[in-house]
Structures are given as structure tokens and as C-alpha cells.
Amino acid sequence: AQSxxxxxxxxxxxxxxxxLLRCNYSSSVPPYLFWYVQYPNxxxxxxxxxxxxxxxxxxxxxxxAEFKKSETSFHLTKPSAHMSDAAEYFCAxxxxxxxxxxxxxxxxxxxxxx
Amino acid sequence: GAVVSQHPSWVICKSGTxxxxxxxxxxxxxxxxxxxxxxxxxxxxxxxxxNEGSKATYEQGVEKDKFLxxxxxxxxxxxxVTSAHPEDSSFYICSxxxxxxxxxxxxxxxxxxxx
Numbered sequence: 580a581q582s583x584x585x586x587x588x589x590x591x592x593x594x595x596x597x598x599l600l601r602c603n604y605s606s607s608v609p610p611y612l613f614w615y616v617q618y619p620n621x622x623x624x625x626x627x628x629x630x631x632x633x634x635x636x637x638x639x640x641x642x643x644a645e646f647k648k649s650e651t652s653f654h655l656t657k658p659s660a661h662m663s664d665a666a667e668y669f670c671a672x673x674x675x676x677x678x679x680x681x682x683x684x685x686x687x688x689x690x691x692x693x
Numbered sequence: 694g695a696v697v698s699q700h701p702s703w704v705i706c707k708s709g710t711x712x713x714x715x716x717x718x719x720x721x722x723x724x725x726x727x728x729x730x731x732x733x734x735x736x737x738x739x740x741x742x743x744n745e746g747s748k749a750t751y752e753q754g755v756e757k758d759k760f761l762x763x764x765x766x767x768x769x770x771x772x773x774v775t776s777a778h779p780e781d782s783s784f785y786i787c788s789x790x791x792x793x794x795x796x797x798x799x800x801x802x803x804x805x806x807x808x
Contacts, residue, residue, distance in 0.1 A: 615799075622699070622786050622799035623737070669736060680727070681797065683736040 581606045581672045585684035593692045598642075598657040600687045602670030605651065612653040613671040613681065614644055623669065629653060640664070665691045696720055697789050699800025706777055707808055714772045714803045716787030722767035723789035727797070728760075731784040743770045777807040 586601040604610055611630045615623040627638025634646040644655045653670060667688050671681040696719040706712050716726055725744050729737040741762050743749040749762035759781075761773040770789075774781055786802040 620702075620784075620802065620804060622697075622801040623788075624799070625797070680739065680742065681737075683738075685736045686734075688734075 581610065581674065581682045583670050583672050583682055583684035585668075585670050585687050587687055588685065589688045589690065591690040591692060592660045594662055595659050598655070598660045598664065598689065600655040600668050600670075600689065602644075602653045602655065602684060603651050604653060604670075604672045606672055606674065608674045611673045612644075612646060613673075614638065614642070614653075614655045615669045615671060615683075616640075617667045617669065617686075626655070626668075660689075660691045662691050662693065665689055697723075697787065697798045697800040699787055699803055701803060702801060703804040703806075705806045705808060708778055709776055711773055711775045712777055712805060714774075714785055714787075714805075716770045716772070716789065716800050718768045718789045718791075718798070721789075721791050721798075723770070724767065724791050726764055726770040726787055726789045728762060728770075728772050729786045729788070731786060731802075733784075737786060740772075774805065777805070779807045781805065782807045 582605045584603045613628045614626040617623050626642050627636045629636050629646045637643045642657045667686050669686045670684040673681050698717045700715045728740045730740050731737045739752050740755045741749045741751045743762050743764040745764050745767050751757045764770040784802050787800045788797040790797050
């Protein structure tokens with residue numbers, strides 16, 4: 580069985596500050612890990628994904644995430660927040676066999692203060 | 694990049710009526726499509742997995758007779774909410790994959806309000 584835990588349902592940062600959104604996973608098989616962003620009343624947009632290649636994954640909009648097996652984590656970071664980054668962020672896990680069947684975390688709402 | 698179009702983006706219907714939501718892959722053939730439901734301020738919950746030409750596989754607790762899914766072609770899947778009730782009001786999102794492409798591609802969702 581697989582699961583995802585996102586620590587913090589709401590994170591608030593100032594514009595220009597570091598963004599850190601936490602995600603821990605549980606998986607009995609090598610995981611595939613994803614970060615998605617959702618803007619109000621819209622679907623999900625893929626930010627980045629880890630599929631057993633490089634552990635540091637760079638995504639769109641300046642985001643990156645590092646897969647740490649020892650910590651079962653896949654935290655999302657961005658060095659400098661922009662107002663347009665305000666959105667809901669979802670971490671998700673699947674595996675090679677069922678990579679279409681994503682298990683989502685509960686989401687973290689990111690607010691960016693001017 | 695791959696595009697998934699979901700229609701309508703929002704719909705209001707009366708209790709007891711049925712509503713059909715379409716999910717189309719515009720520039721690739723989607724062997725598999727997924728339907729999710731998202732309650733306010735909550736995560737996405739997978740409702741069913743739809744493979745072209747075969748019956749959908751529903752997640753536990755999802756009523757297959759209430760949420761009818763059809764995947765008749767490689768570019769179109771439909772979700773019909775039958776005999777809708779106010780508790781069916783939610784945000785419904787589809788995603789599609791051809792398994793060769795780079796992951797899943799999501800539609801923009803459909804906001805269903807049942808009055």
C-alpha cells in the first residue's frame with residue numbers, strides 16, 4: 580500500500596522568501612513521486628516528478644524537489660517565492676506498475692505575502 | 694504538450710436529473726482515463742479507472758450505477774452522474790495517459806452544483 584503525508588495544510592511566505600512544502604511517503608515498492616499545482620477551479624498541472632533517476636528533480640517555475648529514501652521524503656522547494664506561486668500544491672505517489680493510479684496527499688495551500 | 698479538455702467547466706442541475714461530463718484527449722490517444730472527485734479544500738479521490746473499450750474499474754465505495762463511465766474511443770471518456778443529489782455537488786476532474794507519454798495529463802475540472 581502507498582500513502583502520502585503533506586505536513587502543513589497551509590504555508591505562508593513573503594515574496595522573495597524560500598518556499599518549502601513537505602511531503603513524506605510510504606511505499607512497499609520503489610515509488611514514483613509527483614508534485615502538482617492547482618489554481619482555483621482548475622485541474623492539476625505537473626510541476627515535477629521522480630521516477631528513479633536523479634534524486635534531485637528540477638521542475639517548472641523554478642521549483643525542485645529532492646528524493647531522500649532514508650527519510651522517505653520528497654519535499655518541494657523554490658528559492659524565491661513569487662506572488663503567482665500562490666496556489667494549492669499536491670504531492671502524489673505511485674509506482675512503475677500502476678503509475679497512472681496516483682495516491683494524493685491532502686494538499687498544502689501556499690500563500691505569498693507582498 | 695499533451696492537452697486534456699474537460700467539458701463543461703461548470704454545471705448547475707436540479708435534483709433527480711442526470712449530468713454528463715466529457716473528457717477528451719486532444720493530441721494523443723488516451724488508453725486509460727481516470728476520474729477523480731474533489732471536495733472543497735480536500736485532495737483528489739480516485740473514483741474510477743477507465744480503459745478504452747472495457748468496463749471501468751470503480752474504487753471501493755463509489756456507486757457504479759450512479760456514476761456511469763464510458764470510454765468508447767481512445768480520445769473520449771464520459772462520466773454521467775445519474776439522479777443527482779445535492780451531496781453529489783463537487784469538483785470532478787479527469788486525467789488521461791497513453792502510458793508512453795510523460796505521465797498523466799489532467800483536465801481543468803468540472804464544478805457540479807446540484808440544487
